Amino acid sequence: xxxxxxxxxxxxxxxxxxxxxxxxxxxxxxxxxxxxxxxxxxxxxxxxxxxxxxxxxxxxxxxxxxxxxxxxxxxxxxxxxxxxxxxxxxxxxxxxxxxxxxxxxxxxxxxxxxxxxxxxxxxxxxxxxxxxxxxxxxxxxxxxxxxxxxxxxxxxxxxxxxxxxxxxxxxxxxxxxxxxxxxxxxxxxxxxxxxxxxxxxxxxxxxxxxxxxxxxxxxxxxxxxxxxxxxxxxxxxxxxxxxxxxxxxxxxxxxxxxxxxxxxxxxxxxxxxxxxxxxxxxxxxxxxxxxxxxxxxxxxxxxxxxxxxx
Numbered sequence: 001x002x003x004x005x006x007x008x009x010x011x012x013x014x015x016x017x018x019x020x021x022x023x024x025x026x027x028x029x030x031x032x033x034x035x036x037x038x039x040x041x042x043x044x045x046x047x048x049x050x051x052x053x054x055x056x057x058x059x060x061x062x063x064x065x066x067x068x069x070x071x072x073x074x075x076x077x078x079x080x081x082x083x084x085x086x087x088x089x090x091x092x093x094x095x096x097x098x099x100x101x102x103x104x105x106x107x108x109x110x111x112x113x114x115x116x117x118x119x120x121x122x123x124x125x126x127x128x129x130x131x132x133x134x135x136x137x138x139x140x141x142x143x144x145x146x147x148x149x150x151x152x153x154x155x156x157x158x159x160x161x162x163x164x165x166x167x168x169x170x171x172x173x174x175x176x177x178x179x180x181x182x183x184x185x186x187x188x189x190x191x192x193x194x195x196x197x198x199x200x201x202x203x204x205x206x207x208x209x210x211x212x213x214x215x216x217x218x219x220x221x222x223x224x225x226x227x228x229x230x231x232x233x234x235x236x237x238x239x240x241x242x243x244x245x246x247x248x249x250x251x252x253x254x255x256x257x258x259x260x261x262x263x264x265x266x267x268x269x270x271x272x273x274x275x276x277x278x279x280x281x282x283x284x285x286x287x288x289x290x291x292x293x294x295x296x297x298x299x300x301x302x303x304x305x306x307x308x309x310x
Contacts, residue, residue: 006166007189010114010134011093012067014038015301017179018137018168019293020193021071021095022145022279023047024268025204028056030293032063033201037294038301041068042095050081057089067092069116074099087111095137098146098229105131116168120148125159125167135166137191142172144194144281147222147232153185160186174283176303183308194281199293205271208278211236215284224260227253231260234278238263 007016017039019030023046031041041064043056053070060068070091072082075098083104086094094108097118101108108115114134119125125136138159140152148155152171160167169182170191182190196202198209211234223242224231233239242259245251260277267276291299 005188007135007168010166011040013040015297016168016189017297017300018042018095018170018189018191019196020143020145020170020191021045021073021097022193022197023073024264025197025202026071027203028060028063030196030199030202031068032060032066033199033293034196034297035060035064035066035068037292037297038066039293039297040093041066042071043068044071044073045076045078045082045086046073047076047078048082049078050085053082054085054089057085057091069093069095071095071097072101072104073097074101074104079104083107086113101128101133102131105133118170119159120150120155122158122162125163129163129165133165135168135188136163137168137170138187139191140169140171141222141232142282143170144197144220144232144284145279147171147230152182156182156185156187172281172283174281174286176300176305176307178283179300179304180307183304194284195287195296196293197280198287198290199296200290201293204268207271207273208267208276209290211273211278212280212284212287213290215280215287217282217285219284220280220282224256227256231277231279232281234273234280234284236276236278237274238277 015038019034021042021044023044026044031043034041093114095116116135117128118137138156140155141147156169166188168189169187173190174195221235222230222232263277266272267278
């Protein structure tokens with residue numbers, strides 16, 4: 001799987017499998033477990049300040065001697081602190097989302113950091129390639145959390161054809177079939193979030209995990225389209241109420257924004273799966289058991305290898 005793979009060679013990892021940078025979920029424990037299993041673990045910087053991120057990075061260094069990265073949420077009020085910490089702590093890789101990485105690209109590259117932005121369109125992929133991105137993550141709307149409009153099946157080959165740097169496919173991938181399909185579309189690697197969310201090493205609240213494990217194929221919903229940042233999550237009291245208020249025309253955007261504040265924290269940390277936002281991808285119906293990150297990765301690689309050799 002890793003023979004002559006440009007992602008593996010570039011990042012010095014065994015398998016071209018990234019773990020998604022999920023806010024309140026992707027911490028040092030999950031990131032180190034994925035990296036130890038041969039993939040690329042990612043710590044979510046989310047809205048935390050620089051010193052909290054530094055603690056997570058230093059703890060991850062104690063838990064693994066393998067490469068790991070940080071996911072930078074560019075809309076964070078602490079983004080400049082986060083970039084400084086990444087450079088100071090010599091984190092080798094960052095993925096970026098929720099904004100334009102241009103203001104920080106030079107500083108990160110000068111510090112030897114490989115920058116891999118998440119993109120939802122060909123236009124954005126071309127733009128970040130010109131900025132000097134090392135690769136891109138083409139994420140389809142099947143993914144959990146913040147989503148674009150184009151499916152993975154349609155997005156990945158168009159991005160592959162448009163740029164000359166490696167493409168990692170994301171959105172709707174949970175097993176070796178998804179990985180093999182991504183390779184056939186031209187991707188050089190994959191990123192998974194939901195599949196790792198239910199791993200044994202993930203510290204998300206058990207109620208959240210159980211909600212995902214019991215989910216079926218049509219159990220997710222997209223809300224927030226009218227706000228300009230749609231989010232995919234499990235159908236529950238919160239998401240149904242949000243969706244109803246979003247389309248009724250009587251609820252203001254400010255009221256909707258306030259309604260969404262803290263909703264992921266309530267689900268992921270407090271275990272409130274009724275009034276919290278249980279973000280996950282459309283493949284939630286495929287995730288049936290809690291396994292270690294090593295078991296998840298080994299099964300995916302074995303199945304993908306078998307399929308690709310046919």
